[in-house]
Amino acid sequence: MGRNRVVIVGGGFAGYHAAKLLSRQMLPEEAEIVLVNPTDYFLYLPLLPEVAAGILDPRAISISLPATLPRAHLVLGEVTAIDSDRQELVYVDPENNTRELGFDRLVLAAGSVNKLLPIPGLASHGHGFRGIPEALYFRDHVTRQVELAGATDDQDERDARCTFVVVGAGYTGTEVAAQGPGFTRILAERHPELGEQPMRWMLLDIAPRVLPSLDRRLSRTADRVLRERGVEVCTKTSIDEATEDGVTLSTGRFVPTRSLIWCVGVRPDPLVDSLGLRTEQGRLAVDETLQVPGKPHVFACGDAAAVPDRSRPGQLTPMTAQHAVRQGKLAAHNVAASLRHGRLSRYRHHDLGFLVDLGAGKAAANPLHISLSGLLAKVVTRGYHLFAMPANRVRTALDWALEALMTRQTVQLGLVRSGAVPLDTASPEVPHMRTDGRRSEDRSPARTPIAERS
Numbered sequence: 103m104g105r106n107r108v109v110i111v112g113g114g115f116a117g118y119h120a121a122k123l124l125s126r127q128m129l130p131e132e133a134e135i136v137l138v139n140p141t142d143y144f145l146y147l148p149l150l151p152e153v154a155a156g157i158l159d160p161r162a163i164s165i166s167l168p169a170t171l172p173r174a175h176l177v178l179g180e181v182t183a184i185d186s187d188r189q190e191l192v193y194v195d196p197e198n199n200t201r202e203l204g205f206d207r208l209v210l211a212a213g214s215v216n217k218l219l220p221i222p223g224l225a226s227h228g229h230g231f232r233g234i235p236e237a238l239y240f241r242d243h244v245t246r247q248v249e250l251a252g253a254t255d256d257q258d259e260r261d262a263r264c265t266f267v268v269v270g271a272g273y274t275g276t277e278v279a280a281q282g283p284g285f286t287r288i289l290a291e292r293h294p295e296l297g298e299q300p301m302r303w304m305l306l307d308i309a310p311r312v313l314p315s316l317d318r319r320l321s322r323t324a325d326r327v328l329r330e331r332g333v334e335v336c337t338k339t340s341i342d343e344a345t346e347d348g349v350t351l352s353t354g355r356f357v358p359t360r361s362l363i364w365c366v367g368v369r370p371d372p373l374v375d376s377l378g379l380r381t382e383q384g385r386l387a388v389d390e391t392l393q394v395p396g397k398p399h400v401f402a403c404g405d406a407a408a409v410p411d412r413s414r415p416g417q418l419t420p421m422t423a424q425h426a427v428r429q430g431k432l433a434a435h436n437v438a439a440s441l442r443h444g445r446l447s448r449y450r451h452h453d454l455g456f457l458v459d460l461g462a463g464k465a466a467a468n469p470l471h472i473s474l475s476g477l478l479a480k481v482v483t484r485g486y487h488l489f490a491m492p493a494n495r496v497r498t499a500l501d502w503a504l505e506a507l508m509t510r511q512t513v514q515l516g517l518v519r520s521g522a523v524p525l526d527t528a529s530p531e532v533p534h535m536r537t538d539g540r541r542s543e544d545r546s547p548a549r550t551p552i553a554e555r556s
Contacts, residue, residue: 106133106441109191109205110174111181113139113167115423116404116430117211118492123434125173133441135174136203138181138193142167145233146491147423148459149498151274154237155281155461156512157505162498163491164234170493177203181212184377186397207399207437210386211430214368214405214421223344228364231274240363242514244282245289247360252293262358264301267349268365269341271307272315273458275365276324279305280460283331289512304334304357311337315420316456323466323475324458331462368421370406382408383418390448392433401437403429412450425451457483
């Protein structure tokens with residue numbers, strides 16, 4: 103008998119931890135572990151806003167898959183089709199070659215993509231915040247706008263270039279807006295002609311408060327910090343249209359700007375819809391063991407899976423990294439159990455709290471449901487991130503130390519331009535082309551300010 107082949111689709115929070123645990127639980131002679139992912143690294147998404155603000159080097163949060171998962175065979179590619187009956191999948195490699203891959207067990211952890219709304223001009227003029235290219239583009243774009251503002255004598259143009267609109271006051275949007283004012287202040291200090299020029303940051307959300315899914319105390323802390331930094335927090339507000347010259351708010355007001363950052367949540371990867379299997383809220387239906395009903399050789403976890411929430415009967419687990427990590431580990435355990443004819447476990451989750459990094463020595467956190475704010479929350483938040491990162495901890499800590507001791511580097515890299523990271527089609531790390539010549543959908547891992555702690 104040959105080895106069983108376990109194929110894991112997606113190297114985000116769920117897929118990475120499934121591969122890691124499965125590598126420990128299964129002997130090499132028992133199973134071949136194959137991880138299919140568009141890039142050769144796992145992206146630690148919670149620290150992406152610090153990459154965008156120039157605090158962290160992008161390599162610090164890019165965890166090498168071959169280096170940290172030596173037992174898993176990495177296949178670079180984007181899965182385009184899965185035949186669960188024939189137990190085969192089709193993927194397109196980085197050079198646009200179509201290939202097939204068979205499996206004995208499949209773990210679908212394809213993650214999620216940007217959630218777009220039918221707003222005129224959004225896809226053309228908005229920029230997402232889901233991966234390294236988008237973070238680097240954001241950094242270059244903001245730097246460019248400040249420098250162009252310093253080069254013009256037209257006050258209206260200068261005001262527009264120094265206005266930055268962030269839509270979505272969830273985890274990502276709040277952290278981006280919190281980091282923004284400090285970043286643009288550093289940029290403006292290099293230009294004496296901008297000495298009196300205000301750097302305007304706006305944070306919009308249709309919800310009645312920032313961080314609407316979190317405890318109200320965390321929300322109030324984040325709101326206070328944002329307003330202290332001059333961020334205009336506009337709740338119960340979104341945009342109706344985006345143009346090259348600005349955005350029209352849902353209140354009817356027009357805001358001249360060249361910068362629209364879209365952080366309004368995610369939706370399951372489009373691959374789920376192509377499977378022809380039952381879905382719930384766009385996510386692949388699974389039972390409490392993460393198996394797909396009627397398909398005992400197929401498991402799903404993370405944002406792609408509609409996992410029942412036993413703590414809230416009738417509801418699904420939220421699309422957060424905290425759930426993705428734990429589900430990835432359970433999927434690995436149950437795959438091993440199914441191959442060894444063992445007993446499968448059911449998913450049960452205890453919320454461990456949330457962390458929101460607000461930059462400049464501030465954070466809001468409730469680890470183990472103990473509310474913290476200010477410097478103590480910042481220490482806990484950074485300590486947690488160093489603990490949760492699979493690797494690169496020393497590199498990350500050194501970048502934080504350099505940020506505290508030295509002047510931040512703010513030059514444009516000139517490597518990523520807006521056309522490389524369109525909001526509606528950006529992949530998480532690099533754009534890939536489908537066989538029909540169109541850019542692929544974004545395949546990003548879940549985004550949340552806190553991941554698994556165990």
